[in-house]
Structure formats: structure tokens, C-alpha cells
Amino acid sequence: MDKQKLIDALNADLASEFQAIIMYTTYSAQVMGPYRLELSKFMQSEIPDEQGHAQFLADKIITLGGIPTTTPLPVPSAETPKEMLERILEAESKAIAGYSQRSEQAKALGELGLGVQLENMVVDETGHYEEVKKLLADWP
Numbered sequence: 001m002d003k004q005k006l007i008d009a010l011n012a013d014l015a016s017e018f019q020a021i022i023m024y025t026t027y028s029a030q031v032m033g034p035y036r037l038e039l040s041k042f043m044q045s046e047i048p049d050e051q052g053h054a055q056f057l058a059d060k061i062i063t064l065g066g067i068p069t070t071t072p073l074p075v076p077s078a079e080t081p082k083e084m085l086e087r088i089l090e091a092e093s094k095a096i097a098g099y100s101q102r103s104e105q106a107k108a109l110g111e112l113g114l115g116v117q118l119e120n121m122v123v124d125e126t127g128h129y130e131e132v133k134k135l136l137a138d139w140p
């Protein structure tokens with residue numbers, strides 16, 4: 001992997017963060033049923049983390065000489081609260097795998113600071129993943 005490939009990969013990560021922001025925003029509006037209040041609040045509480053990740057990536061892409069994408073990955077549709085949580089779990093799982101890989105790639109290119117920051121993002125996304133996993137446990 002060279003620097004341009006790393007920039008491209010970070011841009012793919014940025015598109016996923018924009019997707020996460022839109023996903024949490026729209027799902028929190030759409031979610032219905034007896035758990036609406038809690039789920040809606042929970043989803044909205046994740047947005048500042050994802051927004052922080054997006055800002056970090058955009059800044060870093062500029063620093064590396066790239067152009068940050070403005071196009072989000074499409075948000076998968078979900079009808080029920082359970083489907084929403086499952087789509088979120090998939091997205092968080094993908095984010096963990098992506099940032100784990102990206103951290104190694106950054107370090108291999110001598111970008112240690114970026115590598116460590118990406119590890120911190122693995123920590124954040126793992127927290128999100130584990131909360132959603134618990135919400136889905138024994139879902140009625």
C-alpha cells in the first residue's frame with residue numbers, strides 16, 4: 001500500500017462515517033414501538049462520536065494531500081427496531097474491521113500517530129458494537 005491507496009481507503013472510511021451519521025439520525029426518527037424513547041435516545045447519543053470520526057478523517061485526508069469525499073455510503077433500509085439494530089450492528093462490525101486494518105496500514109507507512117488514532121477509533125466502534133449487541137440479546 002502506498003500513500004495514495006491509504007488516502008483512498010480513508011475516504012472509504014469517511015463515506016462509512018457519513019453513512020453512520022445519517023443512519024443514526026434517520027433510524028432515530030423512524031424507530032417505533034414500546035422501546036422508541038430509549039432506542040431513539042441511544043441512537044442519537046452515538047452521533048457525536050461518528051461526527052468526530054468523520055471530522056478527524058476529513059482533516060487527515062487533507063493533511064495527506066487528498067480530497068475528502070462528500071458522498072455517504074447508502075443507508076440500508078430497515079422497517080422494525082430489530083432490523084435497525086441489526087443493520088447498525090453490521091455497520092459497527094465493519095467499522096471495527098476497517099479501522100483495525102487501516103491502523104496497520106498507516107503504521108506500515110510510518111504514520112504512527114494516525115495508526116494510534118485509528119486504534120482509538122477501534123475502541124469507540126467496539127463500544128458501539130457491544131452496546132448494540134446487548135440491546136439485541138434476547139430481543140422479544
Ligand SMILES: [Fe+2]
Binds near residue numbers: 017020049053095
Ligand atoms: Fe465511527
Ligand SMILES: [Fe+2]
Binds near residue numbers: 125
Ligand atoms: Fe460507531
